[in-house]
Amino acid sequence: MDGHAWLAERFEEHRPHLRAVAYRMLGSHGEADDAVQEAWLRLSRTDPDELDNLAAWLTTVVARVSLNTLRGRRRRREEPLDVRVPDPVVSPAGTDDPEYAAVLADSVGLALLVVLDTLTPAERLAFVLHDMFAVPFDEIAPMIDRSPAAARQLASRARRRVRGQAPVPDGDLARQRRVVDAFLAAARDGDLDALVGVLHPGVVLRSDGGLARTRHTTVITGARDVAAQATAFGRFSPFARPAVISGSAGVVVVAGGRVLSVMAFTVSGGLVAEIDVIADPQRLARWDLTAFVD
Template sequence: MSKQVGLANTFEAHRKHLQAVAYRMLGSLSEAEDAVQETWLRLSREDGRGIENMGGWLTTVVSRICLDMLRTRKSRREDSLETHLPQSFTSQENIIDPEQEAELADSVGIALLVVLGNLNPVERVTFVLHDVFTIPFNEIAPVVGKSETATRQLASRARRRIRGAKTVPEADFAHQRDVVKAFLAAAHLGDFDTLVAMLDPDVVLRDDRQTGSSRVTRGALALAKQVSGRAQKAAQLALVKGQAGIIVAPRGRLLYVLQFTVNQEKIAEVDLISDPERISRLDLAVLSDGTLVNPD
């Protein structure tokens, strides 16, 4: 009994790290907890015998469990967009504290969590282990069942997808990013006058959540009134089809995307996209200053 207690204490010392690994791989706190619990069950069956590097062993096991869970999710067509739909919000609320998950998502980076969901399972596991937790490729290769060279290529491919590619010149993109960032800040603060000044007088907002004529808002005054003080805390800058945009993802679950057209320092058009099929056709990526990515 005392040996089992000692093993449990050792596991608890690693629990926080394992949860961090699993959450970044799965994007769901409830699923991360399931993966960590399964890791404990496997450790208890091993009884700790012959494990020289407990931290490394546990990280490998939880990573393999997460990889299996991601593959199962994909095979059931439960991709990131479907798991991020609004109706899934209440499914785990009796198990996981929504505020706790929201804080965890914010600490990881909402944009990064959303974009990680666009990677295939092996890319996601490889990227998280190497670029987030700085685990060397020779240790990741056995986890994903690839050669070290192939694993390195997976990480590079994932990194390119996460960073995305700008579709406008750097100077234009920097200006565009600053405009969208200022718009988001003014919407958060409820700064009506600043919002009006940033918007083209004939600005158009198209919202696919609405039907009929209500889906279109026209004019700077009308749009400023609609968004002033109503920006969600979970709204964050991101690359949307290679240009500066906004994603809204409470607890890391994507609700909608805002795509902007900026003309002569003013926002001329805004498209609010919430339909999963439309979102799946968007290239989403994190801004270069919004994620921690280690070099090869």
């Protein structure tokens, strides 16, 4: 086997890990794939004899590419300054499906990704690489032109923000599903009190309906206001199909053979703490949701 073929084979072995790193850094499937592809292009131009630790080298490349993408977002101001709904990992698999474990392993809750979007690029890189992938700070530091101590401080700052803002989902998926089903039933019936009963008092609803709107993402907070919004869309409840979305219970709304929206629920303490709705046709068209369409 020649050097190029060996590199290609080894790269494919590392691809799932590299994509996981890029996805957690960027919260975007497309940008994550671009970062991984860039890593391959750089690797293909590298002498294999110069690589002492291929896994570390590839992780560094993907992290640096992702960091540049995050910095570019801020310079171009392509993303809203308040909030965006990240790309979810969507699957129809259930807890008894052997594919579910694989989906869950590659998933990051949308509530966490939303908080990660509020971090600076350097904070996000330090937190993601260290806390999620156990990369030592002495390897992280050169990526952000900081000392290991400064990289540690960035990760610690990010960790405090994550713990203070991202609700921790209940671990029992079946319990989550019961709460989501109760929410959908109450929305279908227009039962405002029942809706309030399954919502956390500080619940947050984020809805991305598309770039045509004056704001990319609409944000509503508070149980009463979110419940009122839910009743307005209750007519779509019968078209909601169960899904596992970023490791948690959610639904994909399908009508007339077309996916209308993806709804991700963060259930914490037996109540819905966050709801993320993506109804932007352009975003939905980029994901493979054919499993939900008859």
